[in-house]
Amino acid sequence: MSIDWLSFTPNAALAAVVGGAMIGAAAVWLAWTQSRIAGISGIIGHLVDLLVQRKREAFGWRLAFLLGLVLSPLLWSQWAELPPVTEQTGVAGLVVGGILVGLGTRYANGCTSGHGICGLSRFSLRSLVAVGTFMVTAMVTVFVMRHLVGGAA
């Protein structure tokens, strides 16, 4: 294993810790204000559930939370330029990947935020199993796409 020092600069490391702390603070804030878990896939998924079941209960806070996420780049760009983004796959990869993430996070009842940040912070064994499983699977997927199939991913 060799470290990518061009990407992992001291500034990037500091930004990662501070940004991570902000993510943790957002999760604690949501729990403190309304006793909710800041799990993004669960919040989107519940909205889809409510639409399918034609219910409207507890729709508002979920929509507001997601709106905050969507608006965050606009708020950021008020005082700084948005950092550059490099895509890792084309449209086909995004479609297949997006569908798998949608299905998978619903069956697993959580993603990187719900299981990763909230669950692990609460010492949930269930979340630890989920995080271990999706981390290893994602690492294997990247290995296959980058080093076996090559190129595309």
Place this chain on the structure above:
Amino acid sequence: MKNLLQWMTALIAGLLLGLGLILSGMANPAKVVGFLDVTGLWDPSLGLVMGGGLLVGTLGYRWLRGCQVTLLGERMNLPTNSVINLRLIGGSVLFGIGWGLTGICPGPGLVLLGAGMDAGVVYILALLAGMLVYSVLEYVRHPHQRHRV
């Protein structure tokens, strides 16, 4: 009025989370895949993001354990679920494959959407399609089941 406070505090949570994702570099799929690519040139950033998040999260949740009511005056009742089954593991495998393919999990997907990137739009539409399939299948299986909403 209470609803309005609920929405505003939730909006603040979403904004803070999104800004954290942008600052930490996690809204950039290249940084995420750089972490997942353990056999190539490795970027440990995502590990530090988790570290920062877990530090604040662990202390914060521990402090909240002593709280009986929320800031908005509701009964504190954080959900607990400890079931480990095939759904959890199978779902996590599907999620892991999708995450590895794209380098995007749901939060960064919404941030990329908000930044006006085509990739964000395509990814979130596909994610919603996957979730819609799940919701319809579950609804057909358990038409009367009530989730905590």
